[in-house]
Amino acid sequence: MRISDADRERVAARLNHALGEGRISVDELQERLSVVYGARFGSDLVPVLSDLPGDPLNLSADVLATPVGPPTVLRGGVGGVKRRGDWVVPARLRVQTSLGAVLLDFCDARLPLPVVEIELELGAGSARLLVPENATADVDGLVSQYGSVRSKLPSRAVHGRPHFRVYGRTAAGSVSVRTRYTFAGRHF
Structure with a gap:
């Protein structure tokens, strides 16, 4: 390939x-x-x-392949962006906000492709990306001027598991990529 x-x-x-x-x-x-x-x-x-x-x-096609085509753009301005529950995740996402918070919950979403590419363009807002338990995420392409970037997930893609490539920049916001946890029947 x-x-x-x-x-x-x-x-x-x-x-x-x-x-x-x-x-x-x-x-x-x-x-x-x-x-x-x-x-x-x-x-x-x-x-x-x-x-x-x-x-x-890992030369499997689903790990090396970069999603193609134009990204789906989610704009939040000062209102933020939130996607959770049952939604179809496109191969490429571009998320743009100036002040609002971003929440992208992929845990119950439909992932038609094994690799999802997410470009973040954040001002002062923060972003929380919740991924399935077995997912991997590469955040090395994400630059934060005055904020922070946190991910405890493996960065190397593994065949058969969803992989998220997160890149872009944030001016003063923080970015967290993690699995979802449950407490008292509620997801966080």
Whole structure:
């Protein structure tokens, strides 16, 4: 299966991290990056990661594939954005608010695709993303100027489990990605 630019960028980020840890030299990084940016298929990326710690790549199509098509845009302004219960989650979401809070609860939602891409453009509002128990979430692409980003979920996608790619920026708000918990019959 062909890979996307986002897939190449994730591998490049792993290589840059390996350089920062002293696992590869600058020359090795340059060599490997030329392979990465010339790669067309997931299997082309395995050799550049095979001698680094961890699983080189999970090459299943549902993990590597980046959702395509225009994103569904949710705008909240100062009123915020809330989605919970039974709703169909698009492959790509763009959430924009200036002051309002964002709550996206994916626990009871229908996830037609295994990978959901979420772009956050937040002003001073906060965002809470509640994901199913077995989900993974990569928040490395999220930049916060004066707020915080929290996720205790595994960031590496796992075959057969929902995976959320969260990126974008927040000016002064906080972002939390976690599973939902229940207390006294209520979900939080």
